[in-house]
Amino acid sequence: xxxxxxxxxxxxxxxxxxxxxxxxxxxxxxxxxxxxxxxxxxxxxxxxxxxxxxxxxxxxxxxxxxxxxxxxxxxx
Numbered sequence: 001x002x003x004x005x006x007x008x009x010x011x012x013x014x015x016x017x018x019x020x021x022x023x024x025x026x027x028x029x030x031x032x033x034x035x036x037x038x039x040x041x042x043x044x045x046x047x048x049x050x051x052x053x054x055x056x057x058x059x060x061x062x063x064x065x066x067x068x069x070x071x072x073x074x075x076x
Contacts, residue, residue, distance in 0.1 A: 016024070050056045 013024075050059055
């Protein structure tokens with residue numbers, strides 16, 4: 001079943017005109033650039049925010065606890 005679905009899309013992309021292929025290529029490039037920029041500038045990794053290993057662990061635990069307590073408050 002999944003094989004038929006994959007072959008359907010592969011066949012469809014093979015039969016695209018050259019303009020259609022170019023447009024899909026542009027769309028894919030734009031998405032990659034957008035997500036790369038968002039990740040780099042708006043979602044910093046934990047290593048860049050906190051350098052100390054112990055402080056990273058505490059921050060992680062505090063964030064998880066904060067999320068679960070907010071969810072519990074919403075349920076009440």
